[in-house]
Amino acid sequence: MATTLTPTRPEFCFLFAAIRRNTLTAVPRMVRTVADSEHNARRLLARDYVLSFAGRLPVKAVA
Numbered sequence: 048m049a050t051t052l053t054p055t056r057p058e059f060c061f062l063f064a065a066i067r068r069n070t071l072t073a074v075p076r077m078v079r080t081v082a083d084s085e086h087n088a089r090r091l092l093a094r095d096y097v098l099s100f101a102g103r104l105p106v107k108a109v110a
Contacts, residue, residue: 060104061088065096081106 058081065078078096082088085100092098 056083058083058106059088060106061085061100062102062104063088063092063096063098064101065092065098067096069095077101 060079060081062077062079064075066073066075078092080088080091082091085103089098
């Protein structure tokens, strides 16, 4: 019998309006990443972008 592991923390797709840090022209774009919290999502993107939170969507696992 197969064992199905369920994650203890749900994952979400976080959306941010972002501006690249190394660009002279400030052109905002939408970026998205999958993480278990907004803090972790920001950690993934903060090195390259100045971020403004835009939304959080649930990620459904495909079985």
